[in-house]
Amino acid sequence: MMFKGKDIVSIKELSKKEIDRIFEVAEEMIPIARGEKKSEILRGYVLATLFFEPSTRTRLSFETAMHRLGGGVIGFSNPKATSISKGETLADTIRIIDLYSDVIVIRHPYEGSARLAAEFAQHPVINAGDGAGQHPTQTLLDLFTMTREFGDIKGLNIALIGDLKYGRTVHSLAYILSELGANIYLVSPPLLRMPKHIIRELKSRPVEVDNLDDIVEEVDVFYVTRIQKERFPDPTEYRKVAGTYSITEKLLSKAKKSAIVMHPLPRVGEIATEVDKLPHARYFQQAFNGVPVRMALLSLVLGVV
Amino acid sequence: MDEEKTLKVQKIKNGIVIDHIPCGRALKVLKILNIEGDIGSSVSIAMHVRSRYGWKDIVKIEDRYLEEKELDKIALVAPTATVNIIKNYEVVRKHKVQVPDKIVGIVRCTNPRCITNQNEPLTPEFYVISKEPLIIKCKYCERDMESEEIIENII
Numbered sequence: 001m002m003f004k005g006k007d008i009v010s011i012k013e014l015s016k017k018e019i020d021r022i023f024e025v026a027e028e029m030i031p032i033a034r035g036e037k038k039s040e041i042l043r044g045y046v047l048a049t050l051f052f053e054p055s056t057r058t059r060l061s062f063e064t065a066m067h068r069l070g071g072g073v074i075g076f077s078n079p080k081a082t083s084i085s086k087g088e089t090l091a092d093t094i095r096i097i098d099l100y101s102d103v104i105v106i107r108h109p110y111e112g113s114a115r116l117a118a119e120f121a122q123h124p125v126i127n128a129g130d131g132a133g134q135h136p137t138q139t140l141l142d143l144f145t146m147t148r149e150f151g152d153i154k155g156l157n158i159a160l161i162g163d164l165k166y167g168r169t170v171h172s173l174a175y176i177l178s179e180l181g182a183n184i185y186l187v188s189p190p191l192l193r194m195p196k197h198i199i200r201e202l203k204s205r206p207v208e209v210d211n212l213d214d215i216v217e218e219v220d221v222f223y224v225t226r227i228q229k230e231r232f233p234d235p236t237e238y239r240k241v242a243g244t245y246s247i248t249e250k251l252l253s254k255a256k257k258s259a260i261v262m263h264p265l266p267r268v269g270e271i272a273t274e275v276d277k278l279p280h281a282r283y284f285q286q287a288f289n290g291v292p293v294r295m296a297l298l299s300l301v302l303g304v305v
Numbered sequence: 306m307d308e309e310k311t312l313k314v315q316k317i318k319n320g321i322v323i324d325h326i327p328c329g330r331a332l333k334v335l336k337i338l339n340i341e342g343d344i345g346s347s348v349s350i351a352m353h354v355r356s357r358y359g360w361k362d363i364v365k366i367e368d369r370y371l372e373e374k375e376l377d378k379i380a381l382v383a384p385t386a387t388v389n390i391i392k393n394y395e396v397v398r399k400h401k402v403q404v405p406d407k408i409v410g411i412v413r414c415t416n417p418r419c420i421t422n423q424n425e426p427l428t429p430e431f432y433v434i435s436k437e438p439l440i441i442k443c444k445y446c447e448r449d450m451e452s453e454e455i456i457e458n459i460i
Contacts, residue, residue, distance in 0.1 A: 010447065091426050112420035112445025116427060131418050133446055197449045 004303030007118035011136040025296035033291040042071030048101035049075030052108040065294035094120040124301040139172040141293040145286045154181035161187040162225035164194040178202040320367040322389040331362035419446035
């Protein structure tokens with residue numbers, strides 16, 4: 001297994017063995033991510049974070065990951081202030097930044113942009129979201145959260161809830177969960193069902209349900225996503241639908257004791273704040289897990305572990 | 306058998322006969338070969354011709370031969386087609402078109418938000434997911450494209 005120099009563009013390119021290795025390293029990184037232990041393993045290395053689209057968690061957690069390991073960070077989160085606004089191609093931007101850094105993290109509005117970056121850069125490229133395409137580090141941290149909780153993904157009942165049509169995180173997540181043998185439930189309003197081409201790639205057929213109440217007792221992981229208001233032509237329809245798919249204390253009273261609730265965040269009412277104090281809530285932990293997982297990825301692709 | 310059918314349209318001296326085109330696709334074959342208006346040689350089309358396997362279209366183009374890329378394009382439009390190369394009224398070679406495993410530079414991605422459609426120095430590239438029915442996947446944005454969509458986007 002060679003990680004040094006590897007591009008992380010799509011979750012589909014990672015084998016089960018490679019994912020296990022990432023999680024093994026991530027586990028060791030947890031005390032460093034918490035600031036309880038110090039590390040300098042990436043001292044002298046430079047990470048470039050190229051955010052052509054706004055992001056808070058992803059960018060900050062990558063930067064934290066690099067800083068916690070003693071490395072340096074360059075980059076931008078506002079392309080308007082760069083030469084890109086002068087009409088430079090992405091290929092040229094990448095070629096230049098590649099000369100300044102040891103590893104590149106990119107988020108870009110166009111699908112396939114991370115693949116382009118990986119082709120033009122000599123150094124490893126990590127995709128931090130390309131339009132409606134892939135966001136592999138989010139998928140990895142979601143999977144890491146589930147693995148830490150349950151040990152094995154195989155046989156888990158996982159409900160993907162909310163916007164399954166446009167939400168890119170659920171597409172890659174559904175793919176990898178099915179590869180690892182989870183039972184997948186898809187819970188969404190008819191307007192926001194998972195696209196057929198995504199379902200076609202799943203190893204086993206997921207169960208599509210309209211109503212959370214029908215499956216609440218069986219579910220191990222409630223993976224909730226945001227239903228965006230702009231997807232609905234009629235605001236009344238939006239309010240009706242959004243309410244139906246929200247996680248409340250009352251709903252969880254029927255759930256398994258061991259069930260957990262996850263959300264890629266930001267949430268806008270899909271999970272009632274009353275859930276925060278329940279033992280099921282795992283979304284803040286999940287957001288934290290982004291740091292050790294990204295620390296693991298950076299140190300693996302730079303070949304220091 | 307083919308001899309008898311091809312006689313329905315005139316025999317050609319030199320050129321190509323594209324046979325076994327799925328019914329109704331002959332005009333699309335001409336379109337992807339950029340045959341329109343005056344090309345300086347004669348073109349004959351037979352549509353809805355009875356064959357051993359049902360119905361088919363046939364295209365004959367005089368004094369024209371095909372490049373590898375054009376054969377690949379024909380395979381996308383008419384995967385069952387055979388290309389006969391005619392020299393001095395004789396078939397000198399018969400070529401069954403084949404959908405390649407990788408499609409490079411002959412199809413544009415249908416996804417307007419794909420990076421290959423943004424003026425970057427890239428050649429569009431697709432993996433063939435299934436040949437029957439034809440489904441291809443963009444190497445960059447990973448979007449799937451199917452038959453009609455593929456034909457509409459041949460460069």
